[in-house]
Amino acid sequence: MTTDVTKGAVAPAGGSGAGVDNVLEASGVTLRFGGLTSLDSVDLGMRRGEVLAVIGPNGAGKTSLFNSLTGVYKPQEGRITFLPKDGDNKELLGAKPHIVNRLGLARTFQNIRLFSALTALENVKIAAETRLKAGPVSIMLGLPNARRAERESDERAHRLLKFVGLESKLNEIAGSLSYGDQRSLEIARALATDPQVLLLDEPAAGTNPTEKLELEQLIRRINSELGVSVLLIEHDMRLVMSVADRVMVLNFGRKIAEGTPSEVQQHPAVIEAYLGASAPEEEVAAGAGQVVIAEQPGPVDESGANDGDSGANEASSDGESSDEASSDGESSDETAPDGSAPDEESGK
Numbered sequence: 567m568t569t570d571v572t573k574g575a576v577a578p579a580g581g582s583g584a585g586v587d588n589v590l591e592a593s594g595v596t597l598r599f600g601g602l603t604s605l606d607s608v609d610l611g612m613r614r615g616e617v618l619a620v621i622g623p624n625g626a627g628k629t630s631l632f633n634s635l636t637g638v639y640k641p642q643e644g645r646i647t648f649l650p651k652d653g654d655n656k657e658l659l660g661a662k663p664h665i666v667n668r669l670g671l672a673r674t675f676q677n678i679r680l681f682s683a684l685t686a687l688e689n690v691k692i693a694a695e696t697r698l699k700a701g702p703v704s705i706m707l708g709l710p711n712a713r714r715a716e717r718e719s720d721e722r723a724h725r726l727l728k729f730v731g732l733e734s735k736l737n738e739i740a741g742s743l744s745y746g747d748q749r750s751l752e753i754a755r756a757l758a759t760d761p762q763v764l765l766l767d768e769p770a771a772g773t774n775p776t777e778k779l780e781l782e783q784l785i786r787r788i789n790s791e792l793g794v795s796v797l798l799i800e801h802d803m804r805l806v807m808s809v810a811d812r813v814m815v816l817n818f819g820r821k822i823a824e825g826t827p828s829e830v831q832q833h834p835a836v837i838e839a840y841l842g843a844s845a846p847e848e849e850v851a852a853g854a855g856q857v858v859i860a861e862q863p864g865p866v867d868e869s870g871a872n873d874g875d876s877g878a879n880e881a882s883s884d885g886e887s888s889d890e891a892s893s894d895g896e897s898s899d900e901t902a903p904d905g906s907a908p909d910e911e912s913g914k
């Protein structure tokens with residue numbers, strides 16, 4: 567049975583993972599922006615404890631899927647079910663981002679969103695404090711339980727900064743950190759909310775080769791040492807192929823393949839999606855039936871100048887058509903699951 571966290575109703579669990587120990591399931595997720603179908607009946611079955619990568623050419627629907635899973639967008643159709651360890655399944659479609667986060671899903675964004683004027687430690691503590699049991703009044707009055715909670719969040723933030731390799735930079739201003747360190751800080755902040763599933767949206771974008779290798783190690787450790795399932799959007803195919811247990815491929819909003827990294831690399835639909843239907847046959851043949859997927863450009867800075875979503879903003883700000891996906895209307899005032907303010911229009 568699944569509790570619908572949006573209505574308090576109870577519904578049967580859906581999804582594609584019958585007989586498998588899934589942590590997250592989606593079935594028939596369809597997301598439209600006016601005439602544009604960003605996700606077309608997408609199914610997802612994410613296994614507990616795995617690193618699952620979502621790949622696809624630019625505009626394939628990867629971020630739309632993340633935004634749908636985390637409550638930033640509300641797809642018009644489908645089911646999204648979180649299956650936590652305690653067995654109390656939750657329907658996520660329509661749930662607000664902060665509720666999704668409280669249930670156990672945390673994410674990072676394509677465009678880094680830190681409180682850039684605060685220190686690394688403060689950034690993580692803010693996220694850790696969303697887990698505090700003490701209410702605002704006891705915090706204001708400095709009651710013993712509030713002091714204990716404050717100490718716990720401080721310790722937790724220290725531990726996580728050490729875990730991501732930033733222990734020597736905890737008092738540095740976030741905005742002054744290198745791009746790679748800012749990405750690590752974002753991950754620490756997401757982990758501070760104690761998720762069962764971590765969604766990473768292009769974590770390698772803008773990082774240098776050394777930082778990419780460190781990121782690869784970090785993703786492995788998050789998965790193996792913390793026991794967190796990782797859903798990863800990434801254009802860096804070397805990273806994807808090395809770190810993912812399984813890969814799901816989207817193209818034009820549809821799932822076109824799913825399997826192990828080597829399975830999807832050899833999948834004809836994937837080869838076609840990446841090389842294009844008109845790719846010369848010898849180009850495909852040159853890969854001996856195995857596509858060497860070219861790395862696609864991701865965003866290079868916080869302005870998202872290179873994230874290719876300019877059209878996205880136009881459509882979402884319209885918001886009038888009943889056929890359109892609604893982005894969470896509260897998200898501009900609210901902090902995002904990881905304590906950051908989401909870019910409501912693109913959710914990137």
Ligand SMILES: Nc1ncnc2c1ncn2[C@@H]1O[C@H](COP(=O)(O)OP(=O)(O)OP(=O)(O)O)[C@@H](O)[C@H]1O
Pocket residue numbers: 599602603604622623624625626627628629630631873874875877878879880881882883911912
């Ligand atoms: N808020 C929005 N309003 C209108 N269209 C949108 C919105 N968000 C996404 N889209 C459209 O949906 C499609 C999928 O976009 P999405 O950002 O999910 O792709 P992506 O696979 O993440 O691409 P990239 O790799 O470039 O980040 C695109 O055509 C995009 O323009």
